[in-house]
Amino acid sequence: MNTPSYNLPEGITSKSILIRDLNVHYLESGHLSHPLLLLLHGFPELSYSWRKLLLPLAALGYHVVAPDQRGYGRTVSQSDPSHRIQFDDDLSPFRILNLAHDIVALVFALGHTSTVAVVGHDFGSMVASTLALVRPDMFPKVVLMSSPYRGPPPLPFDIVNNPPDSQKHDPLLALDRALMSFNPPRKHYTRYFSTPEANDDMSNPPQGIHNFLRAYFHIKSADWADNAPRPLTGLPELASLPPYYVMPAEKTMPEAVAPFAPSTTEIGEATWLPDDELEIYSSEFGRTGFQGGLNWYRSAADPRLIGEFSIFHGRKVEVPAMFLAGKKDWGTYQFPGATTRMREACPRMEDEDFVLLDGAGHWAQQERPEEVMVHLERFLSRSD
Known part of the structure; x- marks a missing residue:
């Protein structure tokens, strides 16, 4: 391409x-x-x-x-x-x-x-x-x-007096286990982005990469009326996060955002991202895939790779x-x-x-x- x-x-x-x-x-x-x-x-x-x-x-x-x-x-x-x-x-x-x-x-x-x-x-x-x-x-x-x-x-603190659990703790895994207990079950987008399937899901979505990105940019913009952010105080409130952050457990990202794709009228009103400008994104990611960007999320969730940053x-x-x-x-x-x-x-x-x-x-x-x-x-x- x-x-x-x-x-x-x-x-x-x-x-x-x-x-x-x-x-x-x-x-x-x-x-x-x-x-x-x-x-x-x-x-x-x-x-x-x-x-x-x-x-x-x-x-x-x-x-x-x-x-x-x-x-x-x-x-x-x-x-x-x-x-x-x-x-x-x-x-x-x-x-x-x-x-x-x-x-x-x-x-x-x-x-x-x-x-x-x-x-x-x-x-x-x-x-x-x-x-x-x-x-x-x-x-x-x-x-x-x-x-x-x-x-x-963080680095472990005062493990002399408070020995850590023998089993390594994975915060993202713990979060996903909690989200899977929701009704209906959910999953965190960063966990999904770390899976082998995510790149192919987004590079070859059923609606086409251009329409997928249109929905993704729309649902995370001010154009989507259901975006009403507020501070959250704990894990149960994560259920109120939109589906591009806390996803339905059985869905891919293209499937999660597809129901909220903008109408033809809404696309025309999105003057901040007209179709010819969106085409730059869909053409570039169509050519390269998403794996390079997804690897940022994977490395941030990998204790072996993020661990060296704990020196700071x-x-x-x-x-x-x-x-x-x-x-x-x-x-x-x-x-x-x-x-x-x-x-x-x-x-x-x-x-x-x-x-x-x-x-x-x-x-x-x-x-x-x-x-x-x-x-x-x-x-x-x-x-x-």
């Missing part, structure tokens, strides 16, 4: 650069001599997800770069550029510290030694927070969009931080207590920098780019 044209406006260029084991594709705007600002996408997204912010941010005087991250889009292996990522491929390159390493290497490859800030959306928020945690000298400000930062995984347990993000999401984005509250943990882990996050936008769901930078720009400009220009 041929790679689609992004039809980018003048002032945004598509480039590639060799770093580490990758040939990294990225979108760029602004003068190379200006301070670097990095934009990191989530799932199932691409550098293209930042298309509405690149020019406005460059107009503020930044060199703005949005890469396709490891496993996504036009970023490919240097040694085997045509390889389509498979479930059985080595998972270790997708661990969080290696994903952060990619971005540090990208900064230097672009001719910079630091940035003005890093902005991450969805799973890109986890990479952005990791960068601010481990390299605050390079990333002096961080913006976390849609996914609250919950800190590095107890360390806080000491740079100024902002959280920015849509008011109709369940991502803010899908994990009970996550926002409280984020405020503890980001002590320099001011009250004014916890922002929930009216009229936006999970895809805030696409649904409400003007409002996102207002807050980014305020935060980035502020001297702390």
Whole structure:
């Protein structure tokens, strides 16, 4: 399948650069001599997800770069550029510290030694927070969009006096067992994303990949009237999460979102993602599959791969931080207590920098780019 044209406006260029084991594709705007600002996408997204912010941010005087991250889009292996990522491929390159390493290497490859800030959306928020945690000298400000930062995984504490259980504890497995006891039984989407079947389910859905992504983007946006996020206090309340987070136990993701696909009228009213722009996503993921992105979830759920990150347990993000999401984005509250943990882990996050936008769901930078720009400009220009 041929790679689609992004039809980018003048002032945004598509480039590639060799770093580490990758040939990294990225979108760029602004003068190379200006301070670097990095934009990191989530799932199932691409550098293209930042298309509405690149020019406005460059107009503020930044060199703005949005890469396709490891496993996504036009970023490919240097040694085997045509390889389509498979479930059985080595998972270790997708661990969080290696994903952060990619971005540090990208900064230097672009001719910079630091940035003005890093902005991450969805799973890109986890990479952005990791960068601010481990390299605050390079990333002096961080913006976390849609996914609250919950800190590095814990290390065992006081096991001399409180010996741990002999059997290893898998929190995600425990969560799934609890969800399976619901009526009707449910499963967590991160567990589903870690299965061998998920990539084929989403790459070859009954409704076609374009219609699947249309439903998926719709149901997580402010356009879906049933999105009414609120803080959750415990496990029983997870039953109120929408089916793209807590899925029916017997369904695939395409099956879970299919009943909520938008009507022809609703598609026409979704001016934030017209069909020709959605076609970029469906064509790219149709060409590459979803396994690269799914491997991020698998590695985050693998104790062997996330364990090395626990070396930073107890360390806080000491740079100024902002959280920015849509008011109709369940991502803010899908994990009970996550926002409280984020405020503890980001002590320099001011009250004014916890922002929930009216009229936006999970895809805030696409649904409400003007409002996102207002807050980014305020935060980035502020001297702390």
